[in-house]
Amino acid sequence: MDFEVFENFFEGVLVIDQKLRVVYANPSAKEILGDKLKIGEGCRGLFSICESCPAKFVKEEGEGVQVYDVETASGRHVCWSMSFVKNAYFVETFRDVSNVVHCIVEAERQRAHKEAILNSIVEAILVVDKEGYVLEHNRIAHRMLCRQEEESLVGKNIKELIELSLEELPPEGERADVYVETPCGKQKASVLVSPMSSGFGYVVSLHPIQEVLSxxxxxxxxxxxxxxxxxxxxxxxxxxxxxxxxxxxxxxxxxxxxxxxxxxxxxxxxxxxxxxxxxxxxxxxxxxxxxxxxxxxxxxxxxxxxxxxxxxxxxxxxxxxxxxxxxxxxxxxxxxxxxxxxxxxxxxxxxxxxxxxxxxxxxxxxxxxxxxxxxxxxxxxxxxxxxxxxIPPLRDRREDIPILVEHFLQKFSKKYNRRIKGISPEAMKMLLSYPFYGNIRELENIIERAVITAKGSMIKVENLQLDHQGKEEEEKERIKRVLEQVGGNKSLAAKVLGIHRTTLWRKIREYGLENLV
Ligand SMILES: Nc1ncnc2c1ncn2[C@@H]1O[C@H](COP(=O)(O)OP(=O)(O)OP(=O)(O)O)[C@@H](O)[C@H]1O
Known part of the structure; x- marks a missing residue:
C-alpha cells in the first residue's frame, strides 16, 4: 500500500497493521501526537479511545467508526475516525479540534454560571426577544407560570404568559403590580422590564408579592x-x-x-x-x-x-x-x-x-x-x-390602599368582564396621596369608574376621577369646626382630627385659619 498519498493531508493519518503497530504516520499526525508516537511500536495509548479499542469491531463489522471528541495522550482534542482497508490495515484519521472543544467547554461553563445565577434569584426571570417571545427563563419562572413539569416557556409570547404585551408593561426602570395566572391561582407580582444592552430584547422580572391578608x-x-x-x-x-x-x-x-x-x-x-x-x-x-x-x-x-x-x-x-x-x-x-x-x-x-x-x-x-x-x-x-x-379611616392606614385597589380591580374586572391587569405607578401614587374622606367606599367607587373607563389593560391617571376640590373644602370645614369646638387648642384639635400637630399647623396656614388659634 502506498502511504505517500497521505503525506500532504491536513488531517493526521496513522496506518496500523493487524498486530496494532504503527506502520505509518503522516506529518500532521506526528505534529498532533508528538513524541508519544513511535513508528513500529504499538498504537495503544495514543488516544483516550484506546481504552475500549474499536479495532476488533471495525475489522469484524467492516464498518468505520467516528468519534467527535477524543483526547490524545498529550491532552489535545481531536475528531477521530478508524476504518479497515484492503483487509490489511487500520487507518486512523484525526483533526485537531482543541479550539472548538475549548469554545464549547467555555460556552458550557458560562451557561452553567448564568443558570446558577438565574436560579438563585427569587424573582421569575424571562428573557424575551424584541417581539416578546421567551428565549430563556429561570426555574422560578417555570414554577410560577407552568402547570406541568415538562412544559416549556421558551418560544411562548409574554402576552400568553402574563396577559400583558411588551407595550403594556411599565416603562424601563419602573415597577408595576400585575396579576399573573399561576398553577396555584392568581398571584400578585411586581413587574420590571430592562432592555438588554445588545438591543436584542428585554429581561422581564416578576417579583412575587406575598399574599394579601384577608x-x-x-x-x-x-x-x-x-x-x-x-x-x-x-x-x-x-x-x-x-x-x-x-x-x-x-x-x-x-x-x-x-x-x-x-x-x-x-x-x-x-x-x-x-x-x-x-x-x-x-x-x-x-x-x-x-x-x-x-x-x-x-x-x-x-x-x-x-x-x-x-x-x-x-x-x-x-x-x-x-x-x-x-x-x-x-x-x-x-x-x-x-x-x-x-x-x-x-x-x-x-x-x-x-x-x-x-x-x-x-x-x-x-x-x-x-x-x-x-x-x-x-x-x-x-x-x-x-x-x-x-375602625381607623383609610388615610391613617394608607398601606392598605394598594391591596384594596387590587381587590377592587379584580372585583370590577370580573363584574364588567374587562381584562384590567394593573395600575400604573403614577396612578397608584396619586391614590396613595389622596385623603379619602369617603374611605373605602370612595376608593371602591373610584376604581369601579376607572375599570369602566380604562382604554387598555392598565388603569392610568386619566381614569381616576378624584374630587380634590371638594375634599379640600370638606377638610377646611372640618378643621374649622373642630378648632371652634376646642376653643383653638391645637393639640386637642389634632387629637380630635386624628392627624399630627405639625400636619394640622400646615393645614391651618394653607386654609388661612390662623385667626381661630
Ligand atoms: N377591608 C375591606 N376590604 C374590602 N372591602 C372593604 C373593606 N372595608 C370596606 N369595604 C367595602 O367598602 C364598602 C363600604 O363598607 P361598609 O358599608 O361596610 O362601610 P360602613 O362603614 O358600614 O359605611 P357607612 O358608615 O356608610 O354605613 C363596601 O362595599 C365594603 O364591601
Missing amino acids: CTIGEENAIVFKSKAMQKVLELAQSVAEYDTNVLIEGETGTGKNLLAKYIHYLSPRRDKPFVKINCSAIPEGLLEAELFGYVKGAFTGAIKDKPGKVEMAEGGTLLLDEIGDMPLSLQAKILHLVQDKEFERLGDTKFRKANVRIIASTNKNLWELVQRGKFREDLYYRLSVIKIT
Missing part, C-alpha cells in the same frame, strides 16, 4: 388589609365573635363597619341564623319603631295585619343597628329594654315578646359626644359598648 366570609365580603391597625381590629373582632356580648363598631363613613359586623356574625355560633341590619338614619322616625319591633293589626291606619319587625326576623341570629347615633331619643328606651332584658313589644300590642338576638351597633358619629350633648342615653351607651371596636 378575612373572608365569601368572595363578596372579603375584608382585605395589610396594616397593623386593621390586623388589631380583626383580631379583636375574632376574639369577641364567639361570645354573645354587645359590640359597638365606630368609624367614619365607608370604613367597613357593616362588613365587620357581618364578619363577627359569621364567626359566631349564630352564623347559621339570620344577620339582619336596620339603618336607623334612613328610616323616618315614625316608621322606625314599626320597622324594628313590628306591629299588630290595627296598630295604626294601614296596619291591616300583624307584621313582625327586624328584631323577630333576626331571631337566633344577629341584629345590626346601623347608624345608632341617629336613633331618636324616644326609641332609645325601647332599645335599652331590648338590649338589657331581651324583650320587646310589637307596636299596638299589649304583651312583651322574648328576643334571642345578639346586638351589634355601628356609628360614624362620636357616640360619647352625643351622650354629653344629651342626644344619646348614657345607660344605653354603656350597654352597647361592652366591646368597642374602632
Whole structure:
C-alpha cells in the first residue's frame, strides 16, 4: 500500500497493521501526537479511545467508526475516525479540534454560571426577544407560570404568559403590580422590564408579592388589609365573635363597619341564623319603631295585619343597628329594654315578646359626644359598648390602599368582564396621596369608574376621577369646626382630627385659619 498519498493531508493519518503497530504516520499526525508516537511500536495509548479499542469491531463489522471528541495522550482534542482497508490495515484519521472543544467547554461553563445565577434569584426571570417571545427563563419562572413539569416557556409570547404585551408593561426602570395566572391561582407580582444592552430584547422580572391578608366570609365580603391597625381590629373582632356580648363598631363613613359586623356574625355560633341590619338614619322616625319591633293589626291606619319587625326576623341570629347615633331619643328606651332584658313589644300590642338576638351597633358619629350633648342615653351607651371596636379611616392606614385597589380591580374586572391587569405607578401614587374622606367606599367607587373607563389593560391617571376640590373644602370645614369646638387648642384639635400637630399647623396656614388659634 502506498502511504505517500497521505503525506500532504491536513488531517493526521496513522496506518496500523493487524498486530496494532504503527506502520505509518503522516506529518500532521506526528505534529498532533508528538513524541508519544513511535513508528513500529504499538498504537495503544495514543488516544483516550484506546481504552475500549474499536479495532476488533471495525475489522469484524467492516464498518468505520467516528468519534467527535477524543483526547490524545498529550491532552489535545481531536475528531477521530478508524476504518479497515484492503483487509490489511487500520487507518486512523484525526483533526485537531482543541479550539472548538475549548469554545464549547467555555460556552458550557458560562451557561452553567448564568443558570446558577438565574436560579438563585427569587424573582421569575424571562428573557424575551424584541417581539416578546421567551428565549430563556429561570426555574422560578417555570414554577410560577407552568402547570406541568415538562412544559416549556421558551418560544411562548409574554402576552400568553402574563396577559400583558411588551407595550403594556411599565416603562424601563419602573415597577408595576400585575396579576399573573399561576398553577396555584392568581398571584400578585411586581413587574420590571430592562432592555438588554445588545438591543436584542428585554429581561422581564416578576417579583412575587406575598399574599394579601384577608378575612373572608365569601368572595363578596372579603375584608382585605395589610396594616397593623386593621390586623388589631380583626383580631379583636375574632376574639369577641364567639361570645354573645354587645359590640359597638365606630368609624367614619365607608370604613367597613357593616362588613365587620357581618364578619363577627359569621364567626359566631349564630352564623347559621339570620344577620339582619336596620339603618336607623334612613328610616323616618315614625316608621322606625314599626320597622324594628313590628306591629299588630290595627296598630295604626294601614296596619291591616300583624307584621313582625327586624328584631323577630333576626331571631337566633344577629341584629345590626346601623347608624345608632341617629336613633331618636324616644326609641332609645325601647332599645335599652331590648338590649338589657331581651324583650320587646310589637307596636299596638299589649304583651312583651322574648328576643334571642345578639346586638351589634355601628356609628360614624362620636357616640360619647352625643351622650354629653344629651342626644344619646348614657345607660344605653354603656350597654352597647361592652366591646368597642374602632375602625381607623383609610388615610391613617394608607398601606392598605394598594391591596384594596387590587381587590377592587379584580372585583370590577370580573363584574364588567374587562381584562384590567394593573395600575400604573403614577396612578397608584396619586391614590396613595389622596385623603379619602369617603374611605373605602370612595376608593371602591373610584376604581369601579376607572375599570369602566380604562382604554387598555392598565388603569392610568386619566381614569381616576378624584374630587380634590371638594375634599379640600370638606377638610377646611372640618378643621374649622373642630378648632371652634376646642376653643383653638391645637393639640386637642389634632387629637380630635386624628392627624399630627405639625400636619394640622400646615393645614391651618394653607386654609388661612390662623385667626381661630
Ligand atoms: N377591608 C375591606 N376590604 C374590602 N372591602 C372593604 C373593606 N372595608 C370596606 N369595604 C367595602 O367598602 C364598602 C363600604 O363598607 P361598609 O358599608 O361596610 O362601610 P360602613 O362603614 O358600614 O359605611 P357607612 O358608615 O356608610 O354605613 C363596601 O362595599 C365594603 O364591601
